[in-house]
Amino acid sequence: MLVEIQNLHIGFQSRTGFAPAVKGVSLKLGTEKLGIVGESGSGKSLTARALMKLLPKQTRIEADRLAFDGIDIMSASEREMRQIRGKRAGFILQDPKYSLNPVKTIGSQVAEAWRTHKGGSKRQALEAAITLLEQVKIRDPKKVAGSYPHEVSGGMGQRVMIAMMLAPDPELLIADEPTSALDATVQAEILRLIEELVSERGMGLLLISHDLPLVSHFCDRVAVMYAGRVMEELKASELLSAQHPYTRGLLNCMPSLIHPKERLPVLTRDPEWLK
Amino acid sequence: MKNRLKSFSAMLSSVILTLFGLTVLTFLIGRVMPVDPVIAAVGDNAPEDVILRVRAEMGLDQPIPVQFLHYLSQLLHGDFGMSVLTKNPVATDIARFFPATFELATAALLLATLVGIPLGVWAAVRQGSFTDQAIRVLCLAGHSVPVFMLSMISLLIFYSALGIAPGPGRQDIIYDGMIPTVTGLMSVDTLLAGDLDAFRDALAHMAQPVIILAYFSMAYIARMTRAFMIDALKGEYVITARAKGLSGLKVVWSHAFPTVAVQLITVLALTYAGLLEGAVVTETVFSWPGIGQYLTTSLMNADMNPVIGSTLLVGLIYVGLNLLADILYRLLDPRVQ
Structure with missing residues (x-):
């Protein structure tokens, strides 16, 4: 099993009391x-x-079991x-307008994900990033790699996000x-x-x-x-x-x-x- | 490119307009001040004909608009007039006094930035913790305790009681006139002269005013950094960075901080301008021969040319640093075109 969740409870403690949000998910x-x-x-x-x-x-999390691949x-x-x-495990968020770092180039953000887990030089990582951008069907990946998130469309941004999260080959x-x-x-x-x-x-x-x-x-x-x-x-x-x-x-x-x-x-x- | 040129020329024209406005204002203030520069120059007991002659020599018998045009054309030739007090051209005086202020302000800004930014980031990351509270109290104190009080206490402890701090001024009397002036910055000139003892002495003299000014500026920088960072850390891209498996340190410094750095430029520029304006109180307490002291001494003696000249210089610094911040902003934030 990749993921096992048993009786998961999540709640937030605030000054006015405890607010449960997830109540026993399996x-x-x-x-x-x-x-x-x-x-x-x-x-x-x-x-x-x-x-x-x-x-x-400050989130309170309780579970009988919360495991990823047995961990x-x-x-x-x-x-x-x-x-x-x-x-x-990769995690794709909702809106690339907010989930991509606004002051870093797309190439460097994808390359960083690759390099963090696979090592290698910056140049290798950037090349890998361009290949990944190609895999998510971005035309002209070199140009996109050099641009900033605000310069691409929402759909393109989400492709970038996917490329970034798939970079280290997650399960x-x-x-x-x-x-x-x-x-x-x-x-x-x-x-x-x-x-x-x-x-x-x-x-x-x-x-x-x-x-x-x-x-x-x-x-x-x-x-x-x-x-x-x-x-x-x-x-x-x-x-x-x-x-x-x-x-x-x-x-x-x-x-x-x-x-x-x-x-x-x-x-x-x-x-x-x-x- | 064409756009960039256009925005640059717009910036430049607004700078020129600001400077012109500043000149008009300082000139008028200089003229409507209820002091008579002629009497200040020749003394109360001078005979009537001397007063009239000097008034004509100073061009003060002409109508104000004519005086202003005359002053403006002088300015454009780099002539700020003469100082009655020092008997030097104001430009020469400023060239002599400003480096002292520049040295103090630059050292204080560097120290304040190097301490203030990490402290602010640290407080933001640990928001609500004891560390955060401690840093906030430290900053609040830096902001609210008057500089003159800190200076006096510091002098009382380190100079008077412990005797480990050097006396007033920029250097010990034994080095007076020994160090050739190259840059006007004592710490640099002593090094250029290869005199390490004098260099140490210059640093020792700088230590107290620099630390006190830096503390004051640090408080502001740290507080702003903390506020900006708290905002940045709430960003979705911080979650993305963590989801990528980056370390906490990397998430903070290479993802959240760069988005804040751009905003901090403006804070640093204004802080620096404030310091360069001449920390009048600090310079007075530590007998630091800088622009702040020059300005106040001239003002006390109704010596208007140095006052107007120094005010213009301060204005020029503000406008210049603002312009620099603006340009850096454009270069560093990819979102600003």
Whole structure:
């Protein structure tokens, strides 16, 4: 198993009290594509970030088991985590406008990811970066390598992010809403690229999204999260025929081009689900 | 390229306009001051005809606009007029006094930057911790304790009580006139003369004023660095850098800090300008013969040409450093075109 999460709890201690955000999530992931869907604030991103130990220091994390390829994340030191982060598990963030360093060239940022884990000279790293940019289908990779993040489009920025995170050949890729900041036409391209690279390299993929049809299309399995819990877990192909009322509710709220509705229904929530 | 040329010419014209405005202002202030430069020059008891003659010699009998045009044309020829007090051209005086201030300010800025920036970064990384609080108290003290008080306390302890600090001025009396003036910077000139004892003596004289000025500036630099860094560390690209598997030190210094460095340039430029303006109080307490002391002494004696000249110099420094910061900003931040 690449990822094992058992009974994960995440909460924030503040002056006014303790605010739980993730309340007992259990997930498993092998070399497959797992999608996590759910509304904003359901704890999708927190779960993913906890796996990489990327949450702020004051966050409280508890779990019966939180492991990456058998390594216990809960007890791993910062030094051990650095051998996992980047090197064995890549992490793609939402918006390249904010997730790429604004004052460093794209080439140097990709090269840095490569060199940190693979060593070698700066020149070698830059050459590797240009090859990687080519692999994510950037035309004229040399020119892009020399430009700054604000000089490229969102789609291009996300390709750069993918190249950067794939540089050290990780076994797992976590993508935290990789397409929600992009135009609809670019979204499909980026997802196709991710899927291609993940299958080619035989990696595991954890795709976080709130786009249900997209996830059902690209993933093998889907976990539906609500209010810090996993409501149900099912095969992606069966998502559209899901039985859980929350998943059904989410599906119902989607506007359809084929069957237009006058008013979109409002999602009803049942406290019973959380028991 | 064409754009760059355009923005450069825009910058240049705004500089010229600023300097012209400054000249008008300082000139007018010099003229409306309720002191009579003629009486200041010839004394209270001079006979009427002498006063009239000197007034005509100084060009003060002409209407103000004519005086101003005359002054402006003098300025353009590098002539700031004569100092009544020192009997020297103001330009010569400034050339003699300014290096002392320059030496003090530059050393203080270097020290303040080297200490202030790491302290600010450290405090930001450990935000809310004991380290952070300690650094904040240190900076608050540096900002709020008046410089003259620190100077006096320092003199009291290190000069008067312990006797380890040298006396006032830039050098010991035994080296007076021994070191040929090349750059006007005592620390450099003593080295050029190859006199290591004199060099050590010059450094010892600099130590107290430099440390006190540096402490004051350091407090500001550290506080600004801390604020900028706290903001930068919240950036998503910091998460990216950590997700890449970089060490904490690398995340802070090679990812968060470079985005802040650009903002710090402005802070450093203004701090430096403030120091070059002549730390009047510090220079007075330590009898440091710099521009601040020259300016105050001239002002006390109603010697207006040096006052106007020094004020113009200070303005020129501010404008120049602002311009430099602007240019550096453009060069270092790829987002600014």
